[in-house]
Structures are given as C-alpha cells and as structure tokens.
Amino acid sequence: MATAFADITFTPSVKAAQSLYGSREANSRFELADDPGIGLTEPEIEFIGERDSFYQATVSEFGWPYVQHRGGPEGFLKVLDAHTIGFADFRGNRQYLSIGNLNFNDRISMILMDYPNRRRLKLWGRVRIVHESEDPALVSQLAVPAYRARVERGIVIDVKAIEWNCPQHITPRYSKAELSYLINPLLEEIAALKAQLAASNDASKP
Ligand SMILES: Cc1cc2nc3c(=O)[nH]c(=O)nc-3n(C[C@H](O)[C@H](O)[C@H](O)COP(=O)(O)O)c2cc1C
Known part of the structure; x- marks a missing residue:
C-alpha cells in the first residue's frame, strides 16, 4: 500500500524524474508501506x-x-x-x-x-x-x-x-522569547557577579 504522501505527490512526471535520476527504487518504499499514514x-x-x-x-x-x-x-x-x-x-x-x-x-x-x-x-x-x-x-x-x-x-x-x-x-533560529529563556539565567549570573565585584571593591577601600 502506498503512503498518502506518495499517493498525492508521486505523479507520473515525478516518478519519471525519479527514474531519470536513479532514485525510483529508493522512493518505492513510500509505495510499499503497511500504513498510509x-x-x-x-x-x-x-x-x-x-x-x-x-x-x-x-x-x-x-x-x-x-x-x-x-x-x-x-x-x-x-x-x-x-x-x-x-x-x-x-x-x-x-x-x-x-x-x-x-x-x-x-x-x-x-x-x-x-x-x-x-x-x-x-x-x-x-x-x-x-x-x-x-x-x-x-x-x-x-x-x-x-x-x-x-x-x-x-x-x-x-x-x-x-x-x-x-x-x-535547517539553521537553528530562535524567537525573542526563546532567546530570553536561554539568555536570562546568564544575565542574572552577570548581575550577581557584578554585585559581588562591587561589594568586594567597596570592602577593599580604605
Ligand atoms: C493590518 C494587517 C494585519 C495582519 N495580520 C496578520 C496576522 O495576524 N497573521 C498573518 O499571518 N498575517 C497577517 N497579515 C499579513 C497577511 O499575510 C496578509 O494580510 C493576508 O493574510 C494576505 O493573505 P493573502 O496573501 O493570501 O492574500 C496582516 C497584514 C496586515 C496589513
């Protein structure tokens, strides 16, 4: 049984192109599936x-x-x-x-x-x-x-x-929300380190 995907997309012209470029056999797996999916x-x-x-x-x-x-x-x-x-x-x-x-x-x-x-x-x-x-x-x-x-x-x-x-x-790309999710912990860490540095600078002043 062919998958629904192959039923729709494997037109005679598509199959001819697969034959011409040597991929007809590899693609026949889509036509011999157990489930049309x-x-x-x-x-x-x-x-x-x-x-x-x-x-x-x-x-x-x-x-x-x-x-x-x-x-x-x-x-x-x-x-x-x-x-x-x-x-x-x-x-x-x-x-x-x-x-x-x-x-x-x-x-x-x-x-x-x-x-x-x-x-x-x-x-x-x-x-x-x-x-x-x-x-x-x-x-x-x-x-x-x-x-x-x-x-x-x-x-x-x-x-x-x-x-x-x-x-x-597919190049991984991130939305603003996804970037914030990744970057926010780093920004928080930077802020904490800056605060720590400022505090130790203060403590070392005469
Ligand atoms: C005021 C305005 C609001 C739009 N809002 C959306 C939107 O919410 N979602 C979307 O996919 N496209 C939106 N579009 C752009 C659409 O791609 C487009 O207007 C419309 O859906 C065109 O469809 P069509 O190219 O099939 O004619 C908006 C465009 C305008 C001018």
Whole structure:
C-alpha cells in the first residue's frame, strides 16, 4: 500500500524524474508501506500546537503556486481531530490571494517549521472556508481570544497526507522569547557577579 504522501505527490512526471535520476527504487518504499499514514498522531498534534507560524501554498486559476507566510500566537493553528486542523483567518491586507485561490481549488500544502529543534512537518489537505454566519461555534473554536485581531473566517483543513522532513539545512533560529529563556539565567549570573565585584571593591577601600 502506498503512503498518502506518495499517493498525492508521486505523479507520473515525478516518478519519471525519479527514474531519470536513479532514485525510483529508493522512493518505492513510500509505495510499499503497511500504513498510509494519514491521521495525525501524538507527535504531530504536539508539534502543530507549538507553532506560531507556517507557510502555506495554494494554486491559482492560472496554475501558479502561491506561497504565503501565516503567523499568530503560539497554538493558533489548532488540531480539531486526527484528520482536521484549522485556524482563524485574521483581517490583513485584504488582497485575498489565498482565499481566492482556495475558492477555485481547495487544495493546500503547508510546511511547519521548528527552527530551534531543526524539525519540519509537511501537510497536504483540502480546505473548507467557514464564515461566522455559517458556523459560529466552529469559528469561535478557531479564534484566539487573547489576540487582538479581527477574525474574518475560519480555515478548516481536511488533512490528506503528512510527511516529516529531514533536518538537513535547517539553521537553528530562535524567537525573542526563546532567546530570553536561554539568555536570562546568564544575565542574572552577570548581575550577581557584578554585585559581588562591587561589594568586594567597596570592602577593599580604605
Ligand atoms: C493590518 C494587517 C494585519 C495582519 N495580520 C496578520 C496576522 O495576524 N497573521 C498573518 O499571518 N498575517 C497577517 N497579515 C499579513 C497577511 O499575510 C496578509 O494580510 C493576508 O493574510 C494576505 O493573505 P493573502 O496573501 O493570501 O492574500 C496582516 C497584514 C496586515 C496589513
């Protein structure tokens, strides 16, 4: 049985490229799996809940891919069940490129990055756009109460495939909060040492 990942991504043209460049056999392991690997399990659920941003790709009517960066407070991308994730689409620049694309083609591809731990998760899904008038309970489930941004709609993603990517070439990067967590003990130590030094300088004065 093929993994859902291979079912979606291994098109005839992709397989031809694998054959041309000699990796067809190595990649066939994705087509001979015991489990299609569609549902989100504990590691994915935890990983998704910790994200404060992701990149999403949609496809335009003209066939152009369009990649947008989405951000919000940590956990704004929510797991609704083992096959469904979603987020509140906050009011932004009102160009509606992704929404317009999704109204035409509901397919989405996402990459979620964890730079400090050099991990990345790829997801493919089909999107349902939900307005408050249609399902207020669902839109309020996706909202982030502490975040002062206007929710225009909910984006609900029926997850069709997932794939963990290798850590290669991910440069560890840290957010301000992550840096503070690492640096604060050092700053406290420096302050204590400075105080100690000042006290011993005082004590040595005649
Ligand atoms: C006032 C303002 C607020 C924004 N807030 C967010 C936000 O909370 N999250 C986010 O990912 N992008 C935010 N953006 C930038 C968005 O990427 C963008 O406005 C919008 O979502 C565009 O989507 P599109 O490129 O698919 O049309 C904001 C932009 C503006 C001008």
